[in-house]
Amino acid sequence: xxxxxxxxxxxxxxxxxxxxxxxxxxxxxxxxxxxxxxxxxxxxxxxxxxxxxxxxxxxxxxxxxxxxxxxxxxxxxxxxxxxxxxxxxxxxxxxxxxxxxxxxxxxxxxxxxxxxxxxxxxxxxxxxxxxxxxxxxxxxxxxxxxxxxxxxxxxxxxxxxxxxxxxxxxxxxxxxxxxxxxxxxxxxxxxxxxxxxxxxxxxxxxxxxxxxxxxxxxxxxxxxxxxxxxxxxxxxxxxxxxxxxxxxxxxxxxxxxxxxxxxxxxxxxxxxxxxxxxxxxxxxxxxxxxxxxxxxxxxxxxxxxxxxxxxxxxxxxxxxxxxxxxxxxxxxxxx
Numbered sequence: 001x002x003x004x005x006x007x008x009x010x011x012x013x014x015x016x017x018x019x020x021x022x023x024x025x026x027x028x029x030x031x032x033x034x035x036x037x038x039x040x041x042x043x044x045x046x047x048x049x050x051x052x053x054x055x056x057x058x059x060x061x062x063x064x065x066x067x068x069x070x071x072x073x074x075x076x077x078x079x080x081x082x083x084x085x086x087x088x089x090x091x092x093x094x095x096x097x098x099x100x101x102x103x104x105x106x107x108x109x110x111x112x113x114x115x116x117x118x119x120x121x122x123x124x125x126x127x128x129x130x131x132x133x134x135x136x137x138x139x140x141x142x143x144x145x146x147x148x149x150x151x152x153x154x155x156x157x158x159x160x161x162x163x164x165x166x167x168x169x170x171x172x173x174x175x176x177x178x179x180x181x182x183x184x185x186x187x188x189x190x191x192x193x194x195x196x197x198x199x200x201x202x203x204x205x206x207x208x209x210x211x212x213x214x215x216x217x218x219x220x221x222x223x224x225x226x227x228x229x230x231x232x233x234x235x236x237x238x239x240x241x242x243x244x245x246x247x248x249x250x251x252x253x254x255x256x257x258x259x260x261x262x263x264x265x266x267x268x269x270x271x272x273x274x275x276x277x278x279x280x281x282x283x284x285x286x287x288x289x290x291x292x293x294x295x296x297x298x299x300x301x302x303x304x305x306x307x308x309x310x311x312x313x314x315x316x317x318x319x320x321x322x323x324x325x326x327x328x329x330x331x332x333x334x335x
């Protein structure tokens with residue numbers, strides 16, 4: 001990362017002049033100010049806002065900066081940032097979070113993040129996705145949590161969506177269910193294809209043709225959860241479901257399925273089993289009956305990402321973190 005000295009050298013001015021350009025530009029001649037500003041732009045210099053580092057880097061704990069994209073709208077992402085903070089504290093590190101939204105200027109947010117002089121960076125997102133990485137992030141140790149890089153080889157920790165869905169579908173099929181209605185997340189989402197791959201693998205192993213099942217994809221946007229009841233009702237004729245179970249793309253879909261089935265007088269799991277995905281924070285056990293689902297390992301992703309920085313790991317691989325199936329009362333052995 002460029003220093004104040006690098007800027008001064010390129011602009012052919014003193015360190016004091018660079019400092020004045022940053023803190024009191026009105027005190028400089030316009031041509032001098034322009035020269036310093038051009039040097040700042042060329043070197044990608046970011047002013048240091050960390051008073052602790054100015055007083056002495058060796059006297060202060062190391063710090064993880066967390067760049068969080070679109071995470072404030074979901075409790076899952078809170079688990080990631082909480083885990084990062086707890087892991088950092090346990091190892092004598094500090095951490096801070098910089099929230100970024102889709103319509104923000106990423107360069108400005110990254111500059112603000114870097115101005116606090118973190119020793120490493122964790123980039124995390126709401127929902128598994130592929131992201132472009134601002135080049136400035138890669139000037140420091142960087143790891144991705146719950147996302148993957150579009151272009152750069154960077155270490156990332158993500159849920160093992162394929163294996164998670166495989167485990168859930170395998171348990172369902174081994175319990176004797178053979179005709180699940182499959183209600184997937186929106187097709188463009190990264191997790192959707194991976195989960196379907198796991199579902200299809202479990203079906204083939206059990207001798208069930210996955211292409212013979214009904215697969216429905218939710219449209220993008222939270223308002224489309226309201227479409228779920230109609231999709232379920234379209235496959236119930238004379239109060240008899242044309243399916244013996246429902247595999248849901250997430251627990252919110254499962255919530256809509258519960259309401260629809262129970263309103264039709266159908267019993268869960270005696271008439272229809274329901275399997276979710278996510279283990280939505282604080283909710284899974286509140287379903288009646290409790291919802292069998294897959295645990296998204298966000299806390300573990302945060303912990304492993306923080307340890308990657310703390311331990312100075314240098315590998316740039318993608319690590320798929322186990323997403324265990326949680327057997328609960330919405331599924332039972334079929335007699």
